[in-house]
Amino acid sequence: MPAEVGFLIGLLAGAAGMWLVQVCSRRGAASEPAEASAETPVYSxxxxxxxxxxxxxxxxxxxxxxxxxxxxxxxxxxxxxxxxxxxxxxxxxxx
Known part of the structure; x- marks a missing residue:
């Protein structure tokens, strides 16, 4: 396999990994405030x-x-x- 092909495969794999990290972090950030506000009472x-x-x-x-x-x-x-x-x-x- 030529070096250019290996480089392109690595680049695509890295881009896909970064996209996956961003999607997971957005889902986690969107769900945390709703859970925190439901669990946190106004007066304790x-x-x-x-x-x-x-x-x-x-x-x-x-x-x-x-x-x-x-x-x-x-x-x-x-x-x-x-x-x-x-x-x-x-x-x-x-x-």
Whole structure:
């Protein structure tokens, strides 16, 4: 078999394969939204519970973050004022 004939057969087989892939993917894409919309309820008790759990976790994390910010502000103040405060404490101990 000449090389040109083999090339043409390969080209046709590849084109047929690509066409088959496109047809199958179109059928799959067309059927998925109908199935998903039929299975997915508008309101779900589990979603509501998960939403409330996440809201509570978010509130706890916000509170924890505020505590961390207050501690950081205290540490920054101590780091900045340390030299004068330390000198005052040393003088207070000497007296």
């Amino acid at each position: 008790f589990e979603r509501e519970l998960e939403s409330r759990r996440l809201a509570a976790e978010n509130a706890a994390l916000i509170t924890q973050m505020e505590d961390v910010r207050e501690r950081l502000a205290t540490l920054e103040r101590l780091a900045i004022d340390r030299s004068t405060r330390l000198a005052d404490e040393i003088e207070a101990l000497r007296a």
